[in-house]
Amino acid sequence: GLSLSKALSGSRSFSYGYSIGGRTRPEWRGESHGPWAIYRRPFLRPWLYYEVEPHYTWYRDRDWDGLVSLLLRVEVQFGSKK
Numbered sequence: 001g002l003s004l005s006k007a008l009s010g011s012r013s014f015s016y017g018y019s020i021g022g023r024t025r026p027e028w029r030g031e032s033h034g035p036w037a038i039y040r041r042p043f044l045r046p047w048l049y050y051e052v053e054p055h056y057t058w059y060r061d062r063d064w065d066g067l068v069s070l071l072l073r074v075e076v077q078f079g080s081k082k
Helices: none
Strands: 002-007 013-023 029-043 045-059 065-076
Touching: none
Parallel strands: none
Antiparallel strands: 002 013, 013 029, 029 045, 045 065
8 A cells, every 4th residue: 555644733643545455375366445544633641642544445345336434543652752
């Protein structure tokens, strides 16, 4: 796949890209592909983040019919900044 990321103000970031999934053996065969984006920012505490990640993916096993999905993620960072 291919992705680009942009740091925004206040520890926020935005990334977007295009992914291709498949297999390489016994021969290459694409199984899925599609664009995605991620918006990430801290909330409540400086070490607690949330991400919102929408996808639109076309799947071979669905006759290349597209499927919309949304992933919500929470991340906790441990450790100290140096």
